[in-house]
Amino acid sequence: MLTKDKIYVEAARLFQEKGYAAASMRDLAERLQLRPSSLYSHIRSKEDLLEKICFDNAHRYLQVMEDCLQRPVSAAQKVEQLLRRHIRIALEDPTSITVFNDEWRHLPQPLLERFLSLRRQYEKSFKQLLEEAMQEGAFKARPPQLVLNTLLSSLLWLHRLAAKDEKPDEDVLVGLLFEGLEG
Amino acid sequence: MLTKDKIYVEAARLFQEKGYAAASMRDLAERLQLRPSSLYSHIRSKEDLLEKICFDNAHRYLQVMEDCLQRPVSAAQKVEQLLRRHIRIALEDPTSITVFNDEWRHLPQPLLERFLSLRRQYEKSFKQLLEEAMQEGAFKARPPQLVLNTLLSSLLWLHRLAAKDEKPDEDVLVGLLFEGLEG
DNA sequence: GTCTATAACTTGATAGAC
DNA sequence: GTCTATCAAGTTATAGAC
Known part of the structure; x- marks a missing residue:
């Protein structure tokens, strides 16, 4: 290497x-x-390191979004795929979600704006998908921004398990998000 | 002041x-x-500032836990109360969850261990409550650690809305956690 | 492409006048 | 209890020998 x-x-x-x-x-x-x-x-600099890590992951998530949107399935199934891909990325490469979520704020200024723009683009697609699934009746109608934030946040703890052998079960986690505590 | x-x-x-x-x-x-x-x-020092913020909030959450445990209601209802109190704290005092969750790792060493001990204590109580609710049949049986992490993480985004006027609706959020996307 | 040496700056914190 | 002045240590980054 x-x-x-x-x-x-x-x-x-x-x-x-x-x-x-x-x-x-x-x-x-x-x-x-x-x-x-x-x-x-x-x-070249410490900031370059942060830049690459943040933008590589931003593009990776946008690519995942594109893949899921193209599938010939219902909106709810696209959301499920998206969540599953998120979970897999977090478990395979635990640095990704962490840096992508916590450290981007230290990007220097024109980069920060570009990064936030990519992020908004991703969130916009995700919100549209949630709204579609709600219109289809697959998901209960709720403010999409609230649902989006809750979903994305709920996956944030995954990176902490990086070291441990015992990885959480993807199906159980997806079940929890789809069915809630009451299941 | x-x-x-x-x-x-x-x-x-x-x-x-x-x-x-x-x-x-x-x-x-x-x-x-x-x-x-x-x-x-x-x-006395910058570290003193972090210490006070972290421990004040740790004790505050432990107090909330104690309050909820003493109520004469079902385990599932205790969990609901706990989540509602979490949401309110996050909305009223947005610094709390953030510092409590993100910055404690910068505590210097004997304090860090004491802090983690309080945190483990809190998580242990929360997990027991979840297990009870599962045994009661109110919640679907799932690994309590997974459920706990997902729940606590899913509230982490709330602090970002501190400045905005538009606060997310507590009932909708609790509904989402209890019923899932499918509601 | 690694090293030694160091520049230029920022950090947390203290001393002591007022 | 605030100020000015300053310190010691740590920071990113560069210059230039090898």
Whole structure:
């Protein structure tokens, strides 16, 4: 694996563990068994690391959204697929949801606006899908923004289980979201 | 209001906005129209600010838990009360859930362990309540840890609405958690 | 592409006048 | 209890030898 790629992988882990602001380039260098200055032969700045991590994941989620929208199934089934893909991404690559959700606010200013724009685009598609499913009668009619926020937030804890062997069951989790506590 | 209290209030807001690590004592002083050094006539350190915010909220949630456990109602109804109290706290004092959930990891080491102990205590009570409700047949039987994490996470977005006038409806949110998307 | 050395700056916190 | 002045340590990043 290229040193550059190793740096990005380790940076994502470090940002997840300590948060972007509390993570230092010294930390990062030490984990890679390099001197801090050597990092700069591969990357331009700490902010570049955050930028790549945030935007790679933003595009990944937008790609997932596109895939799900194209499927020839009902809106409710598209939502289910979307949730399942979210769960899988969170379990396979736990840094993704964390950085995507918690650390983007540290992006420097024109990037921050671009990032928020992608995020709004994603949320807009998701909300439309929820509204469709409600019109179909598959979902109970509720304010789509509230439902969207609740759904996305409810998956946020998944990344914490990264280290543990015991992964939560995808079907049970989807069941909980679809049927609620009362099931 | 005492200067000391103003400092704590503003610190909580600042930590919520920028995160503990990215928030500087200079930021804080400026918002209070003080010189940075003046802060230290009222508080001992930046860490003290985080400590108070985290532990005050930990005790507040434990108090809410105690209140709910003592009510002479079914386990499922206790869970509902607990969720409603969580929602109200998040809407009334949006810094609470945020700092309590995101910034505690920056507590210095013996405090961190004490904090996690309180948190485990809270989660243990909550899990027991969920298990009771499942045994009563009010809730579908699912791994309690999964349900707990999903519930607590699903409320995390509430703090973002702090500024907006439009607050989400408590009943709709509780309905979504109890009945799921399909309602 | 790694290293040593260091520049330029920000951080939390203190000393001491008023 | 606020201020000015300042410190010691930590930060990102660069220069230049090898």
